[in-house]
Structures are given as structure tokens and as C-alpha cells.
Amino acid sequence: MKFNHKSVMLTECIEGLNIKPDGIYIDGTMGGAGHSKEIANRISNKGLLIGIDRDEEAICVAKERLKEFKNVRFIHDNHDNIKNILQDLQIQSVDGILLDLGVSSYQLDEKNRGFSYMGNGILDMRMDKTQTLTAKDVINTYKEEELAKIIYEYGEEKFSRQIARKIVEYRGKKKIETTQELVDIIEEVLPKRKGEGHPAKRTFQAIRIEVNNEIKPLYNTIIQSIDSLKSGGRLCVLTFHSLEDRAVKNAFVDSCRKMYMSSRITILYLWSGFKRKNNNKKTNITNRKRDK
Ligand SMILES: C[S@@+](CC[C@H](N)C(=O)[O-])C[C@H]1O[C@@H](n2cnc3c(N)ncnc32)[C@H](O)[C@@H]1O
Numbered sequence: 678m679k680f681n682h683k684s685v686m687l688t689e690c691i692e693g694l695n696i697k698p699d700g701i702y703i704d705g706t707m708g709g710a711g712h713s714k715e716i717a718n719r720i721s722n723k724g725l726l727i728g729i730d731r732d733e734e735a736i737c738v739a740k741e742r743l744k745e746f747k748n749v750r751f752i753h754d755n756h757d758n759i760k761n762i763l764q765d766l767q768i769q770s771v772d773g774i775l776l777d778l779g780v781s782s783y784q785l786d787e788k789n790r791g792f793s794y795m796g797n798g799i800l801d802m803r804m805d806k807t808q809t810l811t812a813k814d815v816i817n818t819y820k821e822e823e824l825a826k827i828i829y830e831y832g833e834e835k836f837s838r839q840i841a842r843k844i845v846e847y848r849g850k851k852k853i854e855t856t857q858e859l860v861d862i863i864e865e866v867l868p869k870r871k872g873e874g875h876p877a878k879r880t881f882q883a884i885r886i887e888v889n890n891e892i893k894p895l896y897n898t899i900i901q902s903i904d905s906l907k908s909g910g911r912l913c914v915l916t917f918h919s920l921e922d923r924a925v926k927n928a929f930v931d932s933c934r935k936m937y938m939s940s941r942i943t944i945l946y947l948w949s950g951f952k953r954k955n956n957n958k959k960t961n962i963t964n965r966k967r968d969k
Contacts, residue, residue: 678829679779679784680709680734680735680738680781680783681709681786682708682709682711682781682783683711683782684711684712684777684835685777685915686915687711687715688711690715690775690777690913691712691715691716691719691916693911693913694716694775694911694912694913695773696716696719696720696721696772696773697724697772698719698720698721698723698724698954699720699723699727700720700723700724700725700771700772700773700856701722701724701727701768701772702716702720702724702725702726702727702771702772702773702774702775703726703727703728703729703756703759703771703773703775703905704716704726704727704728704729704775704777705756705759705774705775705776705797705898705902706729706730706736706738706756706775706776706777706778707728707729707730707735707736707739707751708730708732708739708777708779708781708783709735709738709742709783710728710738710739710742710743712775712777713726713728713739713743713749714742714743715879716775717743717746717748717749718797720748722747722748723748724748724965725748725749725750726746726748726749726750726764727749727750727752727768727771728743728749728750728751728752728953729752729753729754729755729756729759729760729762730752730753730806731753731754731755731756731804731805731889732781732784732806733753733805733806733807734783735783736751736752736753736782736936738783739751745954748920750766750892751960753807755897756776757894757895757898759774759898759901759902759905760845760901760904760905761789761903770879770905770906770907770910771905771906771907771910772906772907772909772910772911773910773912773913774902774905774906774908774910774911774912774913775913775914776898776902776912776913776914776915777915778891778895778897778914778915778916778917778921779891779916779917779918779921780792780804781924784804788856789801790802790803791811791812791813791856792881792885793881794856794858794859794873794875794877794878794881796856797855797856797857798855798856799813799854799855799856800812800813800816800853800854800856800858800859801853802884802885802889803888803889804889805941810888811888812884812885812888813852813853815827815884815887815888816844816853816859816884817848817852817853821841821844821845822841824837824840824841824844825837825838825840825841825842827883827884827886827887828841828880828883828884829883829885830920831882831884831886831892831920832879832880832881832882832883832884832885832886833879833919833924834879834880834883835872836866836867837880839865839866840862840863840867840880840925843862843863843865843866844859844862847862855939856881859877859880859881860877861892862874863876863877863880864877868938870930878889882918891921892920892921892924895921895924895925895928896924896927896928897923897928899912899914899924899928899929899932900931900932903928903929903932
């Protein structure tokens with residue numbers, strides 16, 4: 678299958694990063710390398726782009742798409758480990774970091790990755806296939822209350838309790854193996870209605886967030902990212918839903934406070950909204966400048 682992913686807010690991100698030709702940049706969510714290619718195009722031979730993705734398939738695609746550039750390092754890892762990754766590369770600080778959070782269209786569209794409620798596949802949803810926990814484990818082993826909580830908190834699904842109850846009822850008879858089985862169970866609680874989004878959308882988002890532990894470490898990742906910037910460095914974050922957005926904004930606000938209190942550093946905080954399909958994608962850009 679072709680790796681299709683349309684890069685979001687490309688111009689805004691590149692402008693926000695304010696790329697210096699000899700600078701060091703991190704793309705912490707390299708995916709299909711759409712943003713990375715624009716960064717790589719703007720840096721000189723003295724500059725460096727560090728591309729991180731937890732999905733090995735994305736790293737393979739990015740390597741192929743960026744093969745003409747010599748100054749790119751590809752790292753198969755989780756950007757939540759950003760400090761350790763930089764330590765391993767013996768780099769103290771960088772000029773810019775980009776985080777385009779969430780899944781790629783490729784991951785969603787590829788049936789055998791088990792992310793999608795649109796086609797049938799084994800319930801998997803792992804961005805990093807080397808991790809052990811899969812969506813099948815979550816659906817078949819979590820207690821009813823845990824499932825309801827996840828579906829409510831990560832999916833903002835009003836019918837979380839009813840869906841969790843149906844899942845537990847169904848799996849009492851047979852293990853739930855496929856995305857289609859899960860869709861059918863959800864549709865028993867929430868039948869499809871014309872003009873409304875797919876009834877399984879919110880539950881699938883919730884299970885995916887749980888499998889990939891997308892929210893809990895995010896606050897610290899943003900704090901670590903801000904700490905890893907050089908003076909004048911830029912952090913640009915694209916968020917996809919309110920849970921990510923909240924964690925990112927809290928980290929920005931707390932860093933702002935800490936920096937105001939500890940030194941004469943000013944922070945410029947920009948926020949802009951953007952609609953991608955039916956979802957909101959937002960940019961947070963922070964810029965650290967020392968008072969002269
Ligand atoms: C929205 S896509 C990025 C698309 C990319 N900006 C482009 O233009 O092609 C998100 C990517 O980030 C990766 N990802 C998500 N969470 C991650 C994490 N915690 N650490 C590393 N990569 C992550 C996913 O595997 C996916 O490939």
C-alpha cells in the first residue's frame with residue numbers, strides 16, 4: 678500500500694520554525710516526511726535534521742523519501758524520550774522541534790494495522806509494532822469500568838458505559854478479534870444515523886490513545902522539548918483533539934511561568950486553529966528569546 682499522508686499546516690509550521698540553515702532541527706513525528714522534507718530543503722550541509730518516529734514503516738518511507746539529503750538522522754523511537762535521544766547523539770540543545778501529534782492517514786487507512794473502523798482487520802492499533810499491548814488486549818482483558826473510563830475520557834463518548842457493557846457481554850461468549858466485530862458491537866448500542874459521524878469513531882480513537890499511551894506522557898514531552906531548545910529556539914506543535922491540546926497548553930503555560938520566574942526569558946505563544954476534514958488541528962508555537 679502507498680504511504681499517503683497530506684502534511685497539515687506545512688507553510689505555518691515551516692514559518693513558525695524560522696529555520697536557520699546551519700541549525701539543528703527535530704521532527705519528532707516524521708511520518709511520511711512531508712514536514713521533514715521542507716526542513717531538510719532549508720538546512721545547509723552544516724545543519725542537521727533528526728527525524729523520529731515510533732513506527733518502523735514510517736521510518737522506512739521517510740528514509741526513501743529523504744535519500745537525497747545527507748544531513749538527516751533517522752531514529753526509531755518515541756519522542757517522549759527526546760532528552761535521552763539527544764544525549765545519545767551527544768547534542769545538548771537544538772534550534773527547533775516539530776511535533777505533529779497523532780496518527781498518519783497511512784496508519785488509519787492500512788487495514789492490517791487495525792486502526793480503522795472503515796475496513797476489516799485484526800484489532801491491533803500499535804504505532805510501534807515492537808510494543809506488546811494491542812487493541813485486542815485492551816478490548817478483551819480490561820475490566821468493564823476501565824473500558825468505560827477510557828472510552829469516556831479519550832473518546833469523549835457519551836455512551837461509554839453502554840458500549841463497555843456490550844463489549845464485556847460479547848467477549849463472555851467469544852474473544853473479539855477484528856475491527857469489524859468491534860464496529861458491530863458499537864453499532865448495537867449506537868446505530869448509524871444519516872448526517873452523523875461514524876458511531877465507532879470516538880471509541881476507536883479512545884482505544885488507540887490507550888494502546889499507544891498518547892496523552893499521559895505528553896505534558897512532560899513538551900516540557901522536555903522546551904528545555905532542549907537553544908536560546909531563540911522554536912517549538913511547533915500540531916494537535917488533533919482537545920486532550921492533546923490541553924496537555925500542550927498546560928505545559929506551555931507552566932514553562933512560561935517557570936522561565937519568567939527563573940530568568941529574563943520571554944516567551945511568545947501563538948495559537949491558531951485549523952480544520953482538517955471534520956477535526957480541529959491547532960498550532961502552538963513557542964519562541965524563546967533572552968532579553969538583551
Ligand atoms: C500525523 S503523522 C505525521 C506526519 C508528518 N508530519 C508528515 O508530514 O508526513 C504522526 C506520526 O507520528 C508518529 N508518532 C505518534 N506518536 C509518536 C511518539 N510518541 N513518538 C514518535 N512518533 C510518534 C506516528 O507513528 C506517525 O507516523
